[in-house]
Amino acid sequence: MSAIARYTELGLVNTKGMFTKAMKDRYAIPAYNFNNMEQLQAIIMGCSESRSPVILQCSGSAIKYMNSTLLRLMVKGAVEMMEDLSGSVPVALHLDHGDSFELCRSCIDSGFSSVMIDGSHYSLEENIRLTKQVVDYAAEQDVTVEGELGVLSGVEDTVSSEVSHYTKPSEVEEFVGRTSVDSLAISIGTSHGAYKFKLQPGEEPPSLRFDILEQIERLVPGFPIVLHGASSVMPEYVAMINRFGGKMDEAVGIPEEQLRQAAASAVCKINIDSDGRLAMTATIRKVFAEKPGEFDPRKYLGPARDELIRMVKYKNEHVLGSAGHA
Ligand code: G3H
Ligand code: 13P
Numbered sequence: 001m002s003a004i005a006r007y008t009e010l011g012l013v014n015t016k017g018m019f020t021k022a023m024k025d026r027y028a029i030p031a032y033n034f035n036n037m038e039q040l041q042a043i044i045m046g047c048s049e050s051r052s053p054v055i056l057q058c059s060g061s062a063i064k065y066m067n068s069t070l071l072r073l074m075v076k077g078a079v080e081m082m083e084d085l086s087g088s089v090p091v092a093l094h095l096d097h098g099d100s101f102e103l104c105r106s107c108i109d110s111g112f113s114s115v116m117i118d119g120s121h122y123s124l125e126e127n128i129r130l131t132k133q134v135v136d137y138a139a140e141q142d143v144t145v146e147g148e149l150g151v152l153s154g155v156e157d158t159v160s161s162e163v164s165h166y167t168k169p170s171e172v173e174e175f176v177g178r179t180s181v182d183s184l185a186i187s188i189g190t191s192h193g194a195y196k197f198k199l200q201p202g203e204e205p206p207s208l209r210f211d212i213l214e215q216i217e218r219l220v221p222g223f224p225i226v227l228h229g230a231s232s233v234m235p236e237y238v239a240m241i242n243r244f245g246g247k248m249d250e251a252v253g254i255p256e257e258q259l260r261q262a263a264a265s266a267v268c269k270i271n272i273d274s275d276g277r278l279a280m281t282a283t284i285r286k287v288f289a290e291k292p293g294e295f296d297p298r299k300y301l302g303p304a305r306d307e308l309i310r311m312v313k314y315k316n317e318h319v320l321g322s323a324g325h326a
């Protein structure tokens with residue numbers, strides 16, 4: 001199939017330049033997941049207003065939900081809207097947790113500037129083969145590729161795992177060398193979703209395995225590392241959801257201080273999906289609780305979008321350190 005669009009035609013960049021700068025100045029690029037127009041608007045506006053480069057990312061199921069044609073044109077429109085309203089920042093469009101060569105190829109051909117091929121649940125040899133196949137195809141369009149070594153617990157789109165397996169530093173050099181990937185997602189104690197740890201009352205979340213991260217940094221100096229499952233499951237949103245009729249009592253995430261520490265290391269990309277979901281859900285629940293007669297979607301999706309803009313700016317400014325680096 002010939003390409004439908006090249007990412008440069010959509011006003012996008014790949015992640016190469018973003019990561020080089022993030023590594024040098026010790027911050028992380030935010031990678032926010034989206035599934036609809038309001039999330040896309042909020043991410044773009046929040047990053048433009050905080051002058052942060054941004055990676056827009058969607059999973060295969062998010063692409064199906066939106067429809068790939070509509071997604072492509074919405075992203076093109078969002079970039080143009082941003083330029084008109086508040087000035088442009090570098091934007092990449094990234095496939096999150098691609099599970100096959102075919103999905104990666106179709107995203108590359110339809111305007112994504114970056115893809116993840118997640119072969120982490122395969123043997124090392126098969127992961128290397130699959131990742132290299134995607135890297136070779138992506139290179140023809142100057143699209144960047146993220147691989148993954150080690151398994152996070154929780155649901156990763158179609159892939160779910162009950163237990164996590166930390167990344168083995170001994171495999172990293174070989175994986176990076178043989179695949180030529182542009183960045184690598186690692187498993188050091190984060191997990192997907194809003195229930196990252198089972199804690200007893202008063203117990204603090206355990207520390208991420210910064211020792212593993214440091215070993216990896218020594219083995220592949222200057223190589224961009226990616227942290228998935230990095231929502232802090234912001235307690236104010238969990239409390240708001242519970243206050244307005246929801247039930248998420250056990251929800252807990254990665255403490256912000258640990259994310260700041262990661263962002264100042266070789267971690268150049270931090271993935272955030274759950275926190276955005278919580279921000280919108282909390283706001284929508286509040287509107288419905290306070291105005292039970294409301295039925296105009298703009299009256300609850302609008303405030304939810306505003307809250308997501310605030311959240312994005314807060315993360316960029318106070319957690320990832322990417323604000324002001326556009
Ligand atoms: O890592 C997975 C992301 O949070 C995307 O989730 O497959 O429900 O879109 P999703
Ligand atoms: P969270 O569930 O912690 O937001 O992680 C999202 C993610 O890693 C997407 O790939």
Ligand code: ZN
Nearest residue numbers: 156228229271
């Ligand atoms: Zn992920």
